[in-house]
Amino acid sequence: MRHTYVAGTATTTFGRHPDKTLIDLAVEAGEMAIADSGLERSEIDAVYFGNFLGRGIDGQGVIASLLALRLGLAGVATTNVEGACGSAGIALRHGVLSVAAGAATATLCIGAEHMTRPGTQAITKLLTEAGEMATDGAAGLTFPGFFGLVANAHAARYGSTRDDLAAVVMQNRACAVANPNAMFRETVSADQIASGKLIADPLRLLDCSPISDGAAAVVVTDWAHATSSRNGAVRVLACEQTSGPVGIRHMETLTSFPATVTAAQRAYKSAGLGPRDIDVVELHDCFSITELVNVADLGFFAHGEAHTAIAEGLTTNGSPGVVVNPSGGLLGRGHPVGATGLAQVHEVVGQLRGTAANQLPAAHVGMAHNLGGAGATATVTILGAA
Ligand SMILES: CC(C)(COP(=O)(O)OP(=O)(O)OC[C@H]1O[C@@H](n2cnc3c(N)ncnc32)[C@H](O)[C@@H]1OP(=O)(O)O)[C@@H](O)C(=O)NCCC(=O)NCCS
Structure with a gap:
C-alpha cells in the first residue's frame, strides 16, 4: 500500500x-x-x-x-x-x-x-434511524434519550456529576469563540448550562450538539x-473503521463504545504510536457525556478518571497531555451530522500546519474520531507532519 x-x-x-x-x-x-x-x-x-x-x-x-x-x-x-x-x-x-x-x-x-x-421534531425522528428501528426506534428512543441513558449509567458506575458534564460544555464552547467557522461563538457559564431546558435527564440544552x-x-x-x-x-499515519452494536439489546455496557476502542487500537498499531504520542484530538462530543466516554475509549484516560481529568483542565490547550477539541467540537462548532468527520480532519490538519484558530504551541501528531449512531460505526484517523 x-x-x-x-x-x-x-x-x-x-x-x-x-x-x-x-x-x-x-x-x-x-x-x-x-x-x-x-x-x-x-x-x-x-x-x-x-x-x-x-x-x-x-x-x-x-x-x-x-x-x-x-x-x-x-x-x-x-x-x-x-x-x-x-x-x-x-x-x-x-x-x-x-x-x-x-x-x-x-x-x-x-x-x-x-x-x-x-424542524426539530422531524429531524429527531430521522436521526432515530441511526439506532435499531425495530426495537429502540419502535419504543420511541431518541438520540438525546439514548445519551441521557449513557450519562446516567456513567454517573452510577464512575460517579461523574452534572458539574463534570458542564465542564465539557464550558471548555468546548470557549474554544469555539475563536473558530470563525463555528456555529456558537459565545462562552457559556455554569449557571446558563444548569438553567437550560431539560432535554433528556440529566442532559440539558447546552449538553446537546445543535441541529x-x-x-x-x-x-x-x-x-x-x-x-x-x-x-x-499532512501524512495519513492511520485511518481505521470499525462497527459496533446498533441497538441497546446488543450492548454489553452503556459506558463504552467498542467500535471506538477497536478503531483506536488498530489506528495506534498501524501508526506505530500510542495515546501519549497524540498532541491533539478532535473527538465526537455529540453530547457532553459522549466526550467523557470517548477520551477513555481512545485510551487517553482510564474510564473512571476521564471526568475528573477534564474538570481539572487537563485536556485544554497548554496542558501537558492531549488537547481535546480545540475547534470547539460538536458542541461549539456545530454538528451537521454528515460533515462532522471531515471538519474534524480540517481542524487537525490546521493544527499540524500551524494555522489553527486555537493553535497549540507544538502539534506534531493529531487524531480525528468520528462516531456513527450509538456506536454503530467509528473511524479513527491519525495524521502527522509530512
Ligand atoms: C437539543 C435540541 C432538542 C434543542 O432543540 P429545540 O428544543 O427545538 O431548540 P430550538 O430550536 O427551539 O432552539 C431554542 C434556542 O436554543 C438554541 N439551541 C438549540 N439547540 C441547541 C443546542 N443543541 N445547543 C445550544 N443551543 C441550542 C437555538 O439556537 C435557539 O436559540 P435562540 O432562541 O437564541 O434562537 C436539538 O438541538 C437537538 O435535537 N440536538 C441533538 C441533535 C442530535 O441528536 N444530533 C445527533 C447526535 S448523535
Whole structure:
C-alpha cells in the first residue's frame, strides 16, 4: 500500500444556511478543498460523499454524481457513503484506501448536511434511524434519550456529576469563540448550562450538539502530488473503521463504545504510536457525556478518571497531555451530522500546519474520531507532519 497525504482541506461555516441547499454547501467545501490542494481537477479520480439525512429530507439520491458535475469532475468514480453521524469519517477512509491501493491519484472526500429546514421534531425522528428501528426506534428512543441513558449509567458506575458534564460544555464552547467557522461563538457559564431546558435527564440544552447546516471536504493524494499543496500536506499515519452494536439489546455496557476502542487500537498499531504520542484530538462530543466516554475509549484516560481529568483542565490547550477539541467540537462548532468527520480532519490538519484558530504551541501528531449512531460505526484517523 502507498503512503497517503491530505493535500487540501476546507469547511464552510457551520450554522443555519436558509439560502443554501445541501448541494450548494457541499460544492462550496469541495471547491475550497481543491483550491487548497493545488491539484488540477484532471488529477482527481473519485468523489466520496458522506451524508446521512439528505435522502430523507430532500428525496435526492446519487448526490455524489451531482457534486462531480457541479465541481467540473464529470466522469470520475462517485460514491455515496452513509454511516449516520460517522458518514464523513467513512468517506475519508474510502478516499484514503483508493489512493493507498493505487486505484486513484487523488480523491475528493466531501461531507455535508442541511438539517435546519424540517424542524426539530422531524429531524429527531430521522436521526432515530441511526439506532435499531425495530426495537429502540419502535419504543420511541431518541438520540438525546439514548445519551441521557449513557450519562446516567456513567454517573452510577464512575460517579461523574452534572458539574463534570458542564465542564465539557464550558471548555468546548470557549474554544469555539475563536473558530470563525463555528456555529456558537459565545462562552457559556455554569449557571446558563444548569438553567437550560431539560432535554433528556440529566442532559440539558447546552449538553446537546445543535441541529446544523454545513459541509467540509478533504483532498487525499500520494506524495508525488501532495507537494502541490498550497498550505502544506499532512501524512495519513492511520485511518481505521470499525462497527459496533446498533441497538441497546446488543450492548454489553452503556459506558463504552467498542467500535471506538477497536478503531483506536488498530489506528495506534498501524501508526506505530500510542495515546501519549497524540498532541491533539478532535473527538465526537455529540453530547457532553459522549466526550467523557470517548477520551477513555481512545485510551487517553482510564474510564473512571476521564471526568475528573477534564474538570481539572487537563485536556485544554497548554496542558501537558492531549488537547481535546480545540475547534470547539460538536458542541461549539456545530454538528451537521454528515460533515462532522471531515471538519474534524480540517481542524487537525490546521493544527499540524500551524494555522489553527486555537493553535497549540507544538502539534506534531493529531487524531480525528468520528462516531456513527450509538456506536454503530467509528473511524479513527491519525495524521502527522509530512
Ligand atoms: C437539543 C435540541 C432538542 C434543542 O432543540 P429545540 O428544543 O427545538 O431548540 P430550538 O430550536 O427551539 O432552539 C431554542 C434556542 O436554543 C438554541 N439551541 C438549540 N439547540 C441547541 C443546542 N443543541 N445547543 C445550544 N443551543 C441550542 C437555538 O439556537 C435557539 O436559540 P435562540 O432562541 O437564541 O434562537 C436539538 O438541538 C437537538 O435535537 N440536538 C441533538 C441533535 C442530535 O441528536 N444530533 C445527533 C447526535 S448523535
